[in-house]
Amino acid sequence: MTSDLAGQARRFAKELQDALNGTITQHVRIAAVLRPRSAVGPVFTLGHGLSATNPTQPIAFPLRIDNKKPRSWMNLSFQVRLDDEGEFLTVHSSYCGIFADESLETCLLHWDYEREKEHYTSAHVQVYGFSPALEALNKNSAQKRSLDKLHIPVGGKRFRPCIEDAIEFLITERLADGRDGWEERVEEGRQRYRRSQLLAMMRRNPDVVKEYLKSLEDAGT
Structure with missing residues (x-):
């Protein structure tokens, strides 16, 4: 199982790199x-600057073409x-942060995904900055939070943004x-991602697929 996971993980890493x-x-x-260790079974980390001596902490890279x-x-x-059936690659968690500096001290925003998160939506974006509206709302709230502490939903487990959305x-x-x-x-990468998500939805919801196929049959009679 680990060898199959390794192959799929490396193919996905290559897709990210090429994008x-x-x-x-x-x-x-x-x-x-x-x-080295994971509570959910074998897990691969994908990122820039990873190696056998640094298996878990990717390093930032500049956004430039020259x-x-x-x-x-x-x-x-x-x-x-791998998914629960041990067949298809699945993302357990992901993080994509945009910063103004290499030391990652000044963040603009970051997209996050944490499968089966309990306290807030699993797929979300957090934006850094100042919001007069939030400050006004904080005056009437016992829990005062800055803008970057708000977890803004972005499509859930199946329809969350892909790397191509961040690039665009x-x-x-x-x-x-x-x-x-x-x-x-x-567009090519986005369509590939959406197709894989659609196939995953179909596998998890065969009743919906059957309902759709039946509607096509009924429409053709």
Whole structure:
């Protein structure tokens, strides 16, 4: 099982690497390394700068397509394992943070996914900054929170953003430069991701698939 997981994890790491280097980065290497210990069985960590001596802590990389000084940095990490049936790769958790500095002291936002999270939505984005509206709401609340402590839902387990969504955001909002043809690379990866999520939904909801197929039969009679 671990060998099958390793193969799928490395293929996914290559997809992430190609998506980044084909659009907003250069020379980024996304490795897949087996974690030393995990409570949910074998888990691989995917990220930049991982190795046998550093299996769990990916390092940030600049968002640039040339040798100019980067305007932003990304810190990316995926924890992947096989599903409960031991057949398909599944993301156990993921993190994608955008920073203004290599030391990761100034964060713009980060997208997070934590499977089966109890206290807030599993897929969410947290944004750093100041919100007058939140400050006004805090005045009437016993629990005062800053903007970055709000977990804003982004599609749930199946429809959460993919790396291509983050890439498109960075380019269109002029936070990173994009290579020529980045739109095609983004759309290709996004369609691949959505197809895999749709297949997973179908496997978990065969009754919905049967209902849909029956509707097609009924429409054809």
